[in-house]
Amino acid sequence: xxxxVSVLITLATFSFMEFWAWFMHKYVQHGPLWVLHRSHHVRxxxxxxxxxxxxxxxxxxxxxxxxxxxxxxxxxxFWVGVGIALYGTVYFFVHDGLIHGRLxxxxxxxxxxxxxxxxxxxMHHKTQxxxxxxxxxxxxxxxxxxxxxxxxxxxxxx
Numbered sequence: 001x002x003x004x005v006s007v008l009i010t011l012a013t014f015s016f017m018e019f020w021a022w023f024m025h026k027y028v029q030h031g032p033l034w035v036l037h038r039s040h041h042v043r044x045x046x047x048x049x050x051x052x053x054x055x056x057x058x059x060x061x062x063x064x065x066x067x068x069x070x071x072x073x074x075x076x077x078f079w080v081g082v083g084i085a086l087y088g089t090v091y092f093f094v095h096d097g098l099i100h101g102r103l104x105x106x107x108x109x110x111x112x113x114x115x116x117x118x119x120x121x122x123m124h125h126k127t128q129x130x131x132x133x134x135x136x137x138x139x140x141x142x143x144x145x146x147x148x149x150x151x152x153x154x155x156x157x158x
């Protein structure tokens with residue numbers, strides 16, 4: 001398989017995972033699998049691991065299975081596994097590390113985009129229940145939060 005095709009499959013999978021994560025979060029995690037996701041909406045969490053972390057394990061196992069059966073990059077699904085793993089890595093550092101502070105070395109940022117993501121996620125957690133949440137994605141953020149983050153950055157610069 002050519003390098004270009006491998007990169008394109010990886011990037012397409014990574015991009016698709018944002019839509020998939022939004023869909024799963026809104027309709028499955030805030031639906032039939034609320035029993036697992038609820039632990040993420042209860043703050044502060046009394047344990048270092050939440051029931052919600054099972055979603056990482058599920059996607060990690062899926063990605064690992066694609067790696068193992070993908071013949072070291074010779075089959076297209078190996079690169080799907082790479083895209084899922086890359087998305088999971090970004091998800092972990094941005095969502096768990098920055099937004100929820102589960103990584104002690106990354107507490108604050110002045111980056112407008114990351115601040116907007118943080119604001120949107122705070123709005124998602126405004127309600128602790130399963131219903132009436134908004135902002136279900138990870139990397140896509142509503143323009144209104146980008147505007148707010150830019151306004152805050154402008155005020156801070158003065």
